[in-house]
Amino acid sequence: MSVLRLFEFDPRVERHLIADEGEVIIDEVRKHWAAIVGPMLELAAAVPFLLIIFWVPAAAWWVPFVIAMCLALHATWRILQARMDRFVITNMRVFRVHGILSQHIATMPIARILDISVRKPMIGRIFGYGHFVFESAAQDQGLREIRYVGSPDERGSSIQRVIQRSGLRGAVRQSKADHAGPPDGTWRRASARWR
Missing domain, CATH: 1.10.287 (Helix Hairpins)
Structure with a gap:
């Protein structure tokens, strides 16, 4: 590695991908x-x-x-x-790369993400940022909170889409009978009374 690359001030996240396994970047999140x-x-x-x-x-x-x-x-x-400081969403995992002189890389496979909380303080709602808090199956994790994420709702949705596409969570399907209500029509009659 040349000395000039050390002072680029870009973490170059693509070098951390597992390219031979088909890993691709879905989103690279800057602060x-x-x-x-x-x-x-x-x-x-x-x-x-x-x-x-x-x-x-x-x-x-x-x-x-x-x-x-x-x-x-x-x-x-x-x-x-x-x-x-970069947070990266791929088709296989999420990871964070941060550090100036030395780099720290924290990784969490998509399969281990149990819950994602998005905290948006009032000022964050005004200016369009929030903080991610990940809950995983592991007790001790290196990827717990990601602060100052721009457009947190869209980014949270993209993580959920990756989880859904990976097949880790079953698709929720509703039949036509679920939309129609009970067979005797009591649901329609009850809702008509409340109008």
Whole structure:
């Protein structure tokens, strides 16, 4: 691996696929832009410290400069963390790749997903993001919560479609008799009374 690839700041999730088994990416989820609002505010907070340099005594110019650089470096690190964090839905599993200098990969096969909860805080409902919480058959799992997922309802539906297409859950089929109600028509009569 070349040194330049180390500084691409792209996790390149396709290299983690099991291509010889036919695994394909259904969706690659980047963090929603709301995940970097805090770091951007932190970066903006560094600017006043740089401007203070012109009003402090000449011997102390380095104090606001160091504070500004620390804020800027910390904010940049947090922005890179959000950029390098990817959640991937494939036809066989879901996995998350994150980390800047070192990478951490957490994987969960589709067969082990028991439940997906989508938490949407009020601000998330306004700006279109939410957080996934996975429940699986394993007690200790590396893939529990995925934060700042854009369009969480659509992404949750795509995971459910992958689970359904894999045949892990039986299809729900209703007969025509289920739609018609009881054979004696009491259901229709009862509903007519409540109108």
